[in-house]
Every structure is written in structure tokens, then in C-alpha cells.
Amino acid sequence: MKKPPVNEIKLVLPAIPENESVARGCISQFASKADPTVTELADIRCAVSEAVTNCVVHAYKNEKGSVYINARLYGDGRLTVRIADRGCGIPDVELAMTPLYTTDSGGERSGMGFAIMQTFCDRIKVRSTVGRGTVVFMEKRLGR
Ligand SMILES: Nc1ncnc2c1ncn2[C@@H]1O[C@H](COP(=O)(O)OP(=O)(O)OP(=O)(O)O)[C@@H](O)[C@H]1O
Ligand SMILES: [Mg+2]
Numbered sequence: 001m002k003k004p005p006v007n008e009i010k011l012v013l014p015a016i017p018e019n020e021s022v023a024r025g026c027i028s029q030f031a032s033k034a035d036p037t038v039t040e041l042a043d044i045r046c047a048v049s050e051a052v053t054n055c056v057v058h059a060y061k062n063e064k065g066s067v068y069i070n071a072r073l074y075g076d077g078r079l080t081v082r083i084a085d086r087g088c089g090i091p092d093v094e095l096a097m098t099p100l101y102t103t104d105s106g107g108e109r110s111g112m113g114f115a116i117m118q119t120f121c122d123r124i125k126v127r128s129t130v131g132r133g134t135v136v137f138m139e140k141r142l143g144r
Pocket of ligand 2: 050052053112113114
């Protein structure tokens, strides 16, 4: 049977740029209880930032909306972070996850957000429905 988490937090934040650092700070504080290395913590901070930024800029296209975050720590040092939005959704997740793929035409984005999340986590899963929203699930083992 699956063991329950030893700790868990849930956050609902307005999808505004200011909350990229709020989310990053909260998750990093939460994860620090698992004795992560400096690198592991930096990886988590970076992956969370990318996912939350995507909610702000893509899901809601700078319009009103919320980011729903759930983080869990397990006894074996595993951290899971689920970052969800109820925004526009992604028509083709596989394509969206291709490095350098971006729908941004302003030249501000480099299409590397998902690639960064993949590199910095042990596992990432993305589920999305057009018109309903997106869920990004990340897992990383800390303090090895
Ligand atoms: N939460 C989301 N809702 C809707 N579309 C998304 C979401 N997250 C990502 N996307 C789509 O997937 C594409 C790729 O995302 P990714 O984070 O890899 O790159 P980017 O955001 O375009 O650029 P970068 O992250 O390098 O600034 C985006 O351009 C966007 O079209
Ligand atoms: Mg991005």
C-alpha cells in the first residue's frame, strides 16, 4: 500500500507575476525540511518558477485566474509538487514539451520551460484539456 505523505501544503494564488517568487519561496521552505542539497533546492525553485510562470503567461494570458499548488513530502525523501490552472489548456502536450517550442510570438520566451522542469526533476507528467486547464506534476527525491 502507498504510504501517506509526512507533510503537505496546499496553496491557491492569484496568477500574477509577483506570485512566481511567492510560490518558489513557499515550496522551497517546505522542501527544506527534507534536508535537500543546495543544488536540489535550486532545481526545485527553478522548476516551480517555470510551471507557475506558464500559468501566468500562457494559461490565463495575463487575465484573472488562480494557480493551485499542492506539495507533499514522503518519508523516503520524495517531494511531489502539483501545479494546476483552470486556463486555456494545451492542444498538444507532447509538442508543447519539445525543447525550444513556444507559442510566444513576442520573442520574450525561449520555449525551454518544460525542458527545464524535466531536467531538474526526476519525473514530470503533464495533463491538459483545452478550455479546462493544465496540471503539471513533478517529483524529485531530496537529500540523497
Ligand atoms: N499552463 C499552460 N497553459 C497553457 N499553455 C501552456 C501552459 N504551459 C505551457 N504552455 C504552452 O506550452 C508552450 C511551451 O512551454 P514552455 O514553458 O516550455 O516554453 P515557453 O513558456 O513558451 O518559454 P519559456 O518557458 O522558455 O519562457 C508554451 O509556449 C505554451 O504554448
Ligand atoms: Mg514557460
